[in-house]
Amino acid sequence: MGQTIAQKIIAAHRLDGEMTVGQDVALRIDQTLTQDATGTLAYLEFEAMGIPRVKTELSVAYIDHNTLQSGFENADDHEFIRTAAKKYGLYFSRPGNGICHQVHLERFGAPGKTLIGSDSHTPTCGGIGMLAFGAGGLDVAVAMGGGAYHIIMPKMTRINLHGKLSPWVSAKDIILEVLRIMSVKGGVGKIVEYGGEGVKTLTVPERATITNMGAELGATTSVFPSDEITKAFLAAQGREDVWVELKADEDAVYDEIIDIDLSKLEPAAACPHSPDNVKSVGEIGKIKIDQVCVGSCTNSSFTDMLKVAHILKGKTISESVSMTVTPGSKQVYNMLAECGALSDMIAAGARVLECTCGPCIGMGQSPKSAGVSLRTFNRNFTGRSGTKDAEVYLVSPEVAAYSAICGYLADPRELGDAVEFKMPEKFLINDNMITKPATVEEADSLATVKGPNIKDCPIGTPVPETLECECVLKVGDNITTDHIMPAGAKILPYRSNIPFLSKFCFAVCDEGFPERAKAKGQGIIIGGSNYGQGSSREHAALVPLYLGIKAVIAKSFARIHADNLVNAGILPLTFENPDDYDKLAEGDVLSIAGIDAGLAEGKLTLRSGKNEIALCVNLSERQKEMIKAGGLLAATKGAK
Numbered sequence: 001m002g003q004t005i006a007q008k009i010i011a012a013h014r015l016d017g018e019m020t021v022g023q024d025v026a027l028r029i030d031q032t033l034t035q036d037a038t039g040t041l042a043y044l045e046f047e048a049m050g051i052p053r054v055k056t057e058l059s060v061a062y063i064d065h066n067t068l069q070s071g072f073e074n075a076d077d078h079e080f081i082r083t084a085a086k087k088y089g090l091y092f093s094r095p096g097n098g099i100c101h102q103v104h105l106e107r108f109g110a111p112g113k114t115l116i117g118s119d120s121h122t123p124t125c126g127g128i129g130m131l132a133f134g135a136g137g138l139d140v141a142v143a144m145g146g147g148a149y150h151i152i153m154p155k156m157t158r159i160n161l162h163g164k165l166s167p168w169v170s171a172k173d174i175i176l177e178v179l180r181i182m183s184v185k186g187g188v189g190k191i192v193e194y195g196g197e198g199v200k201t202l203t204v205p206e207r208a209t210i211t212n213m214g215a216e217l218g219a220t221t222s223v224f225p226s227d228e229i230t231k232a233f234l235a236a237q238g239r240e241d242v243w244v245e246l247k248a249d250e251d252a253v254y255d256e257i258i259d260i261d262l263s264k265l266e267p268a269a270a271c272p273h274s275p276d277n278v279k280s281v282g283e284i285g286k287i288k289i290d291q292v293c294v295g296s297c298t299n300s301s302f303t304d305m306l307k308v309a310h311i312l313k314g315k316t317i318s319e320s321v322s323m324t325v326t327p328g329s330k331q332v333y334n335m336l337a338e339c340g341a342l343s344d345m346i347a348a349g350a351r352v353l354e355c356t357c358g359p360c361i362g363m364g365q366s367p368k369s370a371g372v373s374l375r376t377f378n379r380n381f382t383g384r385s386g387t388k389d390a391e392v393y394l395v396s397p398e399v400a401a402y403s404a405i406c407g408y409l410a411d412p413r414e415l416g417d418a419v420e421f422k423m424p425e426k427f428l429i430n431d432n433m434i435t436k437p438a439t440v441e442e443a444d445s446l447a448t449v450k451g452p453n454i455k456d457c458p459i460g461t462p463v464p465e466t467l468e469c470e471c472v473l474k475v476g477d478n479i480t481t482d483h484i485m486p487a488g489a490k491i492l493p494y495r496s497n498i499p500f501l502s503k504f505c506f507a508v509c510d511e512g513f514p515e516r517a518k519a520k521g522q523g524i525i526i527g528g529s530n531y532g533q534g535s536s537r538e539h540a541a542l543v544p545l546y547l548g549i550k551a552v553i554a555k556s557f558a559r560i561h562a563d564n565l566v567n568a569g570i571l572p573l574t575f576e577n578p579d580d581y582d583k584l585a586e587g588d589v590l591s592i593a594g595i596d597a598g599l600a601e602g603k604l605t606l607r608s609g610k611n612e613i614a615l616c617v618n619l620s621e622r623q624k625e626m627i628k629a630g631g632l633l634a635a636t637k638g639a640k
């Protein structure tokens with residue numbers, strides 16, 4: 001039987017386990033990446049493992065998230081990561097060099113290789129034919145140490161792209177259509193592969209916009225074939241040597257096939273507050289807007305920026321709109337400066353920011369009260385922009401730029417004839433902001449530098465035989481890690497200070513939660529479906545651990561968060577019958593007995609008053625052992 005692209009890469013990297021859907025498969029990881037908001041913990045964890053040097057082919061530490069230095073904290077974290085990278089054998093992408101996913105695609109990604117990153121948008125490199133996964137920091141630390149990365153063998157979804165996009169319709173509109181069809185949980189347990197003749201009409205940066213937002217589908221990852229277009233991109237980056245061809249076999253079998261006719265797509269937007277709340281711009285109508293932000297790892301390539309500059313050229317941004325533009329990397333920024341496009345954006349009144357995540361993670365540029373913001377980003381969860389009552393719409397760069405001039409949500413097809421924005425034959429290559437690691441000989445004498453903001457990471461304790469505690473919080477469906485552990489300019493500097501962060505846990509849902517949980521000493525959280533979607537931040541598990549959370553019982557979990565809970569030593573359990581969710585309330589005293597035997601059997605019973613509720617343990621044998629030990633760090637330490 002033929003294989004899909006993903007199956008080929010998995011087969012070539014499989015260390016253990018059967019490639020049967022639902023089975024645990026251990027993979028060899030070729031490359032890793034971290035960013036600064038998750039990197040500090042990952043390097044503290046790597047250090048705790050006591051391994052002297054990374055064992056991957058390539059590992060890169062990026063600084064791109066926490067760049068608003070309004071106190072010493074972020075700068076201290078940067079210094080820790082810089083010194084850790086130097087000592088432990090990693091490349092270090094300095095602040096100012098760009099967003100990790102954009103830079104990795106440009107300078108390091110390679111078809112056929114595996115990559116894990118402590119950021120949920122790591123699948124961006126699927127645009128170049130890599131099998132790239134978002135993971136918790138601890139999983140990345142283990143992979144850096146040469147350990148395997150475990151996935152549950154996913155189902156295979158094939159999306160066939162037919163035809164060609166109409167003028168002013170964008171790659172963003174393709175992934176918004178996929179989100180409309182599949183929803184934010186439609187990709188759970190699946191790898192999404194793109195195929196069909198429409199693929200040939202898309203450049204690598206366009207493909208990367210699509211794989212990037214595969215994270216919003218909840219997919220394990222997304223991948224495009226590696227073809228002549230991939231080769232041309234790599235050649236333009238001076239890296240043609242890493243190209244290999246990669247395609248699915250003719251007789252590859254997929255569990256699901258979706259067909260999309262590109263010529264029928266229209267400019268679209270994901271409406272507040274979910275990336276799958278997609279409507280066409282026409283359907284939404286000419287709503288008045290207050291802010292437009294272009295950038296993020298989804299839409300900050302050179303061609304995306306050229307489109308924006310072309311639309312803004314000779315115009316002025318509407319009086320009531322504030323527009324920001326964030327190029328994705330130093331390469332993009334530099335090229336925009338050289339070709340004059342930057343000048344067109346500045347002249348139109350765009351507020352050009354340094355090439356980082358910036359407004360995407362609430363690092364500045366929060367909209368006004370109840371403001372309407374159009375963003376080319378990938379997430380529009382409540383409060384993520386830093387303004388609780390803002391209304392964020394996710395759109396393409398074309399919709400963003402044209403709307404910025406109009407002052408309302410506008411359809412860029414009104415701009416008339418198509419303009420061709422070609423990918424350059426040669427990108428500007430200057431890796432002077434990527435620092436090389438020390439040699440093995442030099443590394444010995446180096447030390448990492450830790451500022452006062454870096455605090456110890458909590459470690460889980462072995463799960464008891466009987467768990468008896470209160471339901472300290474009950475939440476609904478699609479709870480994101482932005483709800484569990486919010487980000488934003490005020491909180492992000494404390495990513496390496498779990499006690500401080502804990503004060504903001506679930507602040508969007510219930511400000512009293514941290515105090516209540518802490519006072520109880522231990523507790524259980526009840527969640528709906530797709531609990532923990534979004535970011536890979538392991539803080540969303542470590543902070544609840546710090547607050548005494550022992551188990552989360554939900555209708556279903558998002559993949560990375562479930563892994564992070566297990567790594568932290570918190571039991572993720574699901575309802576056998578999702579309707580039982582309705583039988584539980586905050587304050588109920590819950591009890592789960594016979595945990596050891598229940599784990600082995602895969603079934604546990606929850607007692608709450610007169611109710612007996614059947615729970616499922618969806619954990620691999622490896623994960624069960626980890627939970628018994630109190631999480632991955634506890635297990636690793638115990639093994640030493």
Ligand code: MIC
Pocket residue numbers: 037038065118119120121134361487534535536537
């Ligand atoms: C995000 O987009 O939410 C982030 C910030 O990049 C996160 C990582 C983090 O929380 O640090 C992600 O996507 O994993």
Ligand code: SF4
Pocket residue numbers: 065099119121296297298356357360361377378
């Ligand atoms: Fe950065 Fe936003 Fe991309 Fe996350 S989604 S990596 S915050 S640009």
